[in-house]
Amino acid sequence: MQPRNMSMSGVVDLAAVKAAGEAKAKAEQTRAETARQGGGGAVPPSALVIDVDEAGFERDVLQRSAEVPVVIDFWAEWCEPCKQLSPVLERLAREYNGRFVLAKIDVEANQMLMQQFGIQGIPAVFAVVAGQALPLFQGLAPEPQIRETLDQLIQVGEQRFGLTGLTVDADATADESAVAAPAPGPHDAALEAAVDALDAGDLGGAVRAYRNVLADDPANSEAKLGLAQAELLSRVQEMDPQKVRQEAADRPEDVQAQIAAADLDLAGGHVQDAFGRLVETVRRTAGEDRDAARLRLLDLFEVIGPDDPRVTAARTALARVLF
Numbered sequence: 252m253q254p255r256n257m258s259m260s261g262v263v264d265l266a267a268v269k270a271a272g273e274a275k276a277k278a279e280q281t282r283a284e285t286a287r288q289g290g291g292g293a294v295p296p297s298a299l300v301i302d303v304d305e306a307g308f309e310r311d312v313l314q315r316s317a318e319v320p321v322v323i324d325f326w327a328e329w330c331e332p333c334k335q336l337s338p339v340l341e342r343l344a345r346e347y348n349g350r351f352v353l354a355k356i357d358v359e360a361n362q363m364l365m366q367q368f369g370i371q372g373i374p375a376v377f378a379v380v381a382g383q384a385l386p387l388f389q390g391l392a393p394e395p396q397i398r399e400t401l402d403q404l405i406q407v408g409e410q411r412f413g414l415t416g417l418t419v420d421a422d423a424t425a426d427e428s429a430v431a432a433p434a435p436g437p438h439d440a441a442l443e444a445a446v447d448a449l450d451a452g453d454l455g456g457a458v459r460a461y462r463n464v465l466a467d468d469p470a471n472s473e474a475k476l477g478l479a480q481a482e483l484l485s486r487v488q489e490m491d492p493q494k495v496r497q498e499a500a501d502r503p504e505d506v507q508a509q510i511a512a513a514d515l516d517l518a519g520g521h522v523q524d525a526f527g528r529l530v531e532t533v534r535r536t537a538g539e540d541r542d543a544a545r546l547r548l549l550d551l552f553e554v555i556g557p558d559d560p561r562v563t564a565a566r567t568a569l570a571r572v573l574f
Contacts, residue, residue: 256546269507277499293420299344303354305361319416320351320386320408322401324367325375326473327359331373331476332391339394340376343401349417350405351378360549377405381412390520391480397426438464445477454488457481464496479553487518499528506532506540510547517551525551526565534572544568 264268290340302309324340326333344353358365368377376387387400406447408414445460461478464471492515509532516525529548552562
């Protein structure tokens with residue numbers, strides 16, 4: 252479940268030469284204005300992660316993208332994968348210390364922005380550089396691949412658009428770090444170990460760590476979700492996407508081919524495609540084949556989370572074909 256490669260040529264296709272000149276001019280103008288006002292242009296750490304709505308989009312995203320790349324995290328409260336991805340993006344925004352700004356957009360409250368960006372599933376991550384929008388990746392992704400994508404984005408911003416980032420107020424950082432952390436829960440260390448394993452690409456280690464938590468606390472929702480996601484990542488890690496999709500198209504009666512394609516669909520953020528594929532497979536099969544498709548569909552429900560309306564709809568569709 253790697254981020255889709257960011258299209259560097261796509262930036263050029265969007266009138267990059269003109270945009271680069273304008274972006275550089277705007278950035279220089281902003282720095283000059285800041286200097287005239289006697290300020291250093293420093294921002295507090297809270298300015299690195301912001302909530303954005305339709306009313307503030309032009310100011311907070313388009314205008315700000317003339318100074319620094321703006322990464323957009325499209326999310327929703329009911330989206331369990333979003334709850335896994337968003338904290339990683341927020342932590343990286345602070346770690347990168349002004350090299351990019353993270354703008355969080357709730358798709359439920361900002362349907363127009365969702366439509367304008369052509370969002371088909373969440374989580375979805377875009378960037379705006381010098382007013383130019385480009386997709387980064389959709390669905391969950393391991394942290395090393397997210398870092399690689401961010402590094403490419405920052406390089407584009409610097410080399411093509413002259414964006415050098417923001418200066419962060421170190422004193423404000425120190426003040427914020429003084430806030431007391433909440434008391435750790437009984438399984439926090441094990442869950443943290445699982446997340447660390449995921450970040451390091453050790454999917455087997457993450458699976459074992461989540462299973463250790465569930466062995467002691469079978470109802471732990473965070474561990475159940477993490478395990479389902481780690482197992483999905485493990486299954487798709489070595490797949491050849493083109494081959495898997497071709498086999499699924501050529502052999503619609505092959506249950507294992509449909510299951511593999513559904514895993515790829517979900518890993519890429521195409522939730523409804525994955526669910527629809529398996530519901531249809533359940534409808535067309537019987538016996539062990541039907542059970543295999545049904546059980547994989549239930550596994551994928553765990554990846555997304557029970558509160559997601561797409562899971563609710565797919566459960567209803569599954570019930571119709573079963574009964």
